[in-house]
Amino acid sequence: MDRKTALDLYRVMRRIRDFEERSTVLFGEGKVWGTIHSYTGEEAIAVGVSAHLRDDDWITSTHRGHGHCIAKRADLGKMYAELLGRETGYCRGRGGSMHIADTSKGNLGANGIVGGGIPIATGAALTAKQLGTDQVAVSFFGDGAANQGGFHESANLAALWKLPVIYVCEVNQYAESLPVERGFPIKDIEKRAEGYGIPGVRVNGLDVREVYEASGTLIERARRGEGPSFLVAYAYRHEGHYYGDPRKYQTKDQIEGWKQKYDPLVDARRWIVADKLATEAELDAIDAEVIEEAKRAVAFAEESPLASPITLPGDVYASH
Amino acid sequence: MDRKTALDLYRVMRRIRDFEERSTVLFGEGKVWGTIHSYTGEEAIAVGVSAHLRDDDWITSTHRGHGHCIAKRADLGKMYAELLGRETGYCRGRGGSMHIADTSKGNLGANGIVGGGIPIATGAALTAKQLGTDQVAVSFFGDGAANQGGFHESANLAALWKLPVIYVCEVNQYAESLPVERGFPIKDIEKRAEGYGIPGVRVNGLDVREVYEASGTLIERARRGEGPSFLVAYAYRHEGHYYGDPRKYQTKDQIEGWKQKYDPLVDARRWIVADKLATEAELDAIDAEVIEEAKRAVAFAEESPLASPITLPGDVYASH
Amino acid sequence: MFYNEALGDALRLEMERDPRVIVMGEDIAEHGGAFQVTAGLLEKFGPTRIRQTPISELGIVGAAVGAALTGLRPVVELMYIDFAGLAMDQLVNQAAQNRFMFGGQARVPMVMRTQGGTGRGNAAQHSKSLEAWFTHVAGLKVVMPATPADAKGLLTASIRDDDPVVFLEHKLLYRTKGEVPTGGHLVPLGKADVKRVGTDLTIVSWSRHVLLSLEAAAKLANDGIAAEVVDLRTLVPLDTDAILSSVRKTHRVLVVHEAIKRSGFGGEIASLIAEEAFDDLDAPPKRLAGLETPIPYAKHLEASVVPQVDDIVKAAKELVA
Amino acid sequence: MFYNEALGDALRLEMERDPRVIVMGEDIAEHGGAFQVTAGLLEKFGPTRIRQTPISELGIVGAAVGAALTGLRPVVELMYIDFAGLAMDQLVNQAAQNRFMFGGQARVPMVMRTQGGTGRGNAAQHSKSLEAWFTHVAGLKVVMPATPADAKGLLTASIRDDDPVVFLEHKLLYRTKGEVPTGGHLVPLGKADVKRVGTDLTIVSWSRHVLLSLEAAAKLANDGIAAEVVDLRTLVPLDTDAILSSVRKTHRVLVVHEAIKRSGFGGEIASLIAEEAFDDLDAPPKRLAGLETPIPYAKHLEASVVPQVDDIVKAAKELVA
Numbered sequence A, B: 001m002d003r004k005t006a007l008d009l010y011r012v013m014r015r016i017r018d019f020e021e022r023s024t025v026l027f028g029e030g031k032v033w034g035t036i037h038s039y040t041g042e043e044a045i046a047v048g049v050s051a052h053l054r055d056d057d058w059i060t061s062t063h064r065g066h067g068h069c070i071a072k073r074a075d076l077g078k079m080y081a082e083l084l085g086r087e088t089g090y091c092r093g094r095g096g097s098m099h100i101a102d103t104s105k106g107n108l109g110a111n112g113i114v115g116g117g118i119p120i121a122t123g124a125a126l127t128a129k130q131l132g133t134d135q136v137a138v139s140f141f142g143d144g145a146a147n148q149g150g151f152h153e154s155a156n157l158a159a160l161w162k163l164p165v166i167y168v169c170e171v172n173q174y175a176e177s178l179p180v181e182r183g184f185p186i187k188d189i190e191k192r193a194e195g196y197g198i199p200g201v202r203v204n205g206l207d208v209r210e211v212y213e214a215s216g217t218l219i220e221r222a223r224r225g226e227g228p229s230f231l232v233a234y235a236y237r238h239e240g241h242y243y244g245d246p247r248k249y250q251t252k253d254q255i256e257g258w259k260q261k262y263d264p265l266v267d268a269r270r271w272i273v274a275d276k277l278a279t280e281a282e283l284d285a286i287d288a289e290v291i292e293e294a295k296r297a298v299a300f301a302e303e304s305p306l307a308s309p310i311t312l313p314g315d316v317y318a319s320h
Numbered sequence C, D: 001m002f003y004n005e006a007l008g009d010a011l012r013l014e015m016e017r018d019p020r021v022i023v024m025g026e027d028i029a030e031h032g033g034a035f036q037v038t039a040g041l042l043e044k045f046g047p048t049r050i051r052q053t054p055i056s057e058l059g060i061v062g063a064a065v066g067a068a069l070t071g072l073r074p075v076v077e078l079m080y081i082d083f084a085g086l087a088m089d090q091l092v093n094q095a096a097q098n099r100f101m102f103g104g105q106a107r108v109p110m111v112m113r114t115q116g117g118t119g120r121g122n123a124a125q126h127s128k129s130l131e132a133w134f135t136h137v138a139g140l141k142v143v144m145p146a147t148p149a150d151a152k153g154l155l156t157a158s159i160r161d162d163d164p165v166v167f168l169e170h171k172l173l174y175r176t177k178g179e180v181p182t183g184g185h186l187v188p189l190g191k192a193d194v195k196r197v198g199t200d201l202t203i204v205s206w207s208r209h210v211l212l213s214l215e216a217a218a219k220l221a222n223d224g225i226a227a228e229v230v231d232l233r234t235l236v237p238l239d240t241d242a243i244l245s246s247v248r249k250t251h252r253v254l255v256v257h258e259a260i261k262r263s264g265f266g267g268e269i270a271s272l273i274a275e276e277a278f279d280d281l282d283a284p285p286k287r288l289a290g291l292e293t294p295i296p297y298a299k300h301l302e303a304s305v306v307p308q309v310d311d312i313v314k315a316a317k318e319l320v321a
């Protein structure tokens, strides 16, 4: 991997990590409410995949959506503003963490319904096919979502119609408190692709290089009109399911140890330095830039006015 | 196969064929209304599987349900009475063809929702498991139903919990007007079983011997507590999707020729005679008995009183 | 022109006018749809615009949502309204709410056409009337035409609308006939239509029960009772003015629908009238609707659980007595 | 005892009493359920009776239907009512109708517990109030307790009932406290409860808005207005008598609920009253309910779209003015 790509990937991963840590603090301070779900530990997946996506490609995201949003080049200020319920937020304070969307960058939204984005990404891919463009759609979803009926129906439809959609299953070892081995009767989730006659590819979701490489191939394939595919990325969810999760279903080692052991950012630093793509100092400089940028974004959000009152029917209906 | 088994299977298949032909006539005469879906051509599937089932085993059936019902040893008089909207019908005229159930024989009902019976059979199997019995549940459904999300969710759940349920997919080449190859991106539907880590078995659904053998193994397996399986039986739907289907989506050869070519009853007669299990005359005698029995059943239905008026809330609620 | 042909006509014209309009659903291609609404469209527009799908209601409706969000204008045919339970999530949590949740960034111009109602012996899983569910969802529009002309004009308006529209037909209306304007014909959403003028009472109805109410009104006229029949046509947005001004004129109102009475849309209408026109009423606002039961199969039973013409006549007479 | 503990208590007692009672749902085992209703039950009853499932709402509810048809008495926990759209088919086409469709051959003794409502910033896909949908389905019973004691007593009755019961909790009620009888406690379905006696107007409500109505009634009392608060507790079957006899006493009625007003269950109540007690009313029956919008995220916005105590006070005052 070349230096530029490596550092770009690293920077976006760091940006996500920082966002998650920072929004956790804001939540603790009572400035964010509702629920937030941290993507920490899974950064390599969103970043590796999205590096191949153009602004006019679409993604659908999940309740754990900050990472996808950032990887798809969202504006951090508007993200923080949304969490803080401000008028300048992506959704004008109406959506919050679980519904951030950025249609200008093709992000069709986080989703509070587990599996809810899968049919939608499939429909976006249908638009590309119908209009004859080379756009693609990527649906990010968790291991838990792969057991929803909507996944089955969508994968079948996409395979039949050869739609340019890539289903990216993020196996972070849990669906809330349910360990993946208690949610699946099989070990290799990617095998399910065979039931639809589409490629099923397994990658180490902790290694952004692997994700980048594998997803690049699948995305190019989709752009060429060769149809959908299923990418299964195995990683580890560092935090609880949501901010405040008592994590009764995990051992102390899983909570403390695994987080140290499985960290895509630590990994990335290691190989970037080992491969002489950059020095520790250069990476530290990126980290510092990310922090500065984040502080500006938070400041923007905090200075923004509260979300304006609901207007009906205008906030709900487009034609009225 | 021994003579008794062969003749029993033949008799039930003939009974189904006769029922379908006879109810078609009744429909044409305006005595049955709504919609009926003929199982002609698929008799070997219901019959081969159900031969292994006890009265306390459960099945769920489909809109094309007469065959399953008869194979599960329903009373023909009550079936005809239901089609004719009589008080003596299985559902007291409230259900009609698409909802005939016979809970005394473990038939949890035909179903107007494609795929609707699949989760229900799964739940019945849960009952067996929970109560520690050796009962099994069989869900019959069409190729079309296998593309419903409920199939995916149920198969996953049953595999996880090792439930004694056998999913029997009847590939009759069509889902209404959609040919199976336009509904599936793969040729071998049984492959989908791998995604749940359960056995997937393909049989020629025109040959009752094959169905009998394969299903026997899977049912025994389930009784022993070894979990669910997926049996895919390939056959051919002789008639239109429903009574009156103009069949614009089929060629003349498919409508006329295939029906001759793929007939499980003709086949059965052939090998029964060839294997010297019975003579043509003996088979004719069975046919004659089936006809007599059917005539008595129709007479019973026609002599029965019309369904009694709806009583509320008693017809709807059990506790009130 | 038959009602189903009028719908097909609207589809054809809108597909000619706008290449982004596509149709998706089960059996809509060679077979022409369970009620022959899309008959002939496959031949005209080919399989990429008339997209016959496997049996996957959630996936299909969800794909329509995604397609609508990204630039197409999909029309989904759900074969029976009873199957909506499989697709509600995409309709309610996604389509209806996307615009609002995203702070206005999105629009979801899709139509879900389906049909409900009794009358063909299809029993409890193929005969429901579920308009009340959809009207209870902020973000959906709900349309229920009673005549071929309204069917054409309202489907045209629904396809051009930038919001998700649930377009509800009735299985017994498809073979009803009426004058239909040729060429482009648009009936705006949100406008009720007084289908018969009268002074003694107002009958508010929609879909097939408008026709039954008109039959009843004709019978009532023989007995010297002048019933006004207000066809809502669109339940959301609702033409409140049309309802209230009729009631303010007649002072008596009967709301008639096929869906079960409990929590039916009739409750919305009757309570709206009670709230807004209480002092104008000379009698309690009355609802006549389906019994609280699943739909039975047998012909005589099926007819016994939903209001018939004579039931309307009787209720109207009691109201003016 | 807290409301969620009262529910857990009912589950525990019924599971001890009847081995056929099992619980299924997401996160109900080690985690104890998203709202800690099943906390402790895994330890007591083990994983075969506290069956934690994958995320497959249709499959889970359908499995409960099949289990109920064949001899178990399953209780399903659906984490949020908003997810009902995924499972409606099994609930509506199967559970609710099986008995009727099969001519009485079957019973479906299952409970689907879930929770709805605003108040925790969970936004549009985790805050709905959908009781009206379920009440519009013939064959379901619908229960919505407001207090810990009623929660325990009604859950007990629901589990013992032979019909499918939709049991609706409110996310803000779980941490409310109240006296709860220890040991077996049964509140029969179909009985409303007058939670406060008054003479000037009747407030009809259910679930959390009963508590807000009681707060409002206390404030109104300071201004010399005596409001009677009728808690429906069960929406199906409905205690019509309790509603009508209160209204016949007070002559004024305000129906209060959190769900959006359009086609909400309030319409059923208001029109029932208008139909049955028209001459007893001194003012139009009034509904106070949620605005027709998806639920927004921001705290100040969320509170602005559903009725608050002061809104109830204001509406009541207008009604008695």
Ligand SMILES: Cc1ncc(C[n+]2csc(CCOP(=O)(O)OP(=O)(O)O)c2C)c(N)n1
Pocket: A062, A063, A064, A112, A113, A114, A115, A141, A142, A143, A144, A145, A146, A172, A174, A175, A176, A237, A241, D026, D055, D057, D079, D083, D086
């Ligand atoms: C349809 C639906 N069911 C249940 C939930 C509650 N829920 C929220 S996140 C979650 C777990 C999702 O697991 P997974 O798909 O693996 O994603 P992860 O949280 O691990 O990223 C559940 C059950 C939901 N939001 N939507």
Ligand SMILES: Cc1ncc(C[n+]2csc(CCOP(=O)(O)OP(=O)(O)O)c2C)c(N)n1
Pocket: B062, B063, B064, B112, B113, B114, B115, B141, B142, B143, B144, B145, B146, B172, B174, B175, B176, B237, B241, C026, C055, C057, C079, C083, C086
């Ligand atoms: C949920 C649902 N969708 C659509 C239909 C309409 N429909 C009835 S039968 C049928 C085809 C079913 O195909 P398959 O499962 O292969 O069964 P077959 O009719 O071939 O026996 C369809 C689409 C339905 N009844 N239920």
Ligand SMILES: [Mg+2]
Pocket: A142, A143, A144, A170, A171, A172, A173, A174, A175, A176
């Ligand atoms: Mg996960």
Ligand SMILES: [Mg+2]
Pocket: B142, B143, B144, B170, B171, B172, B173, B174, B175, B176
């Ligand atoms: Mg088929």
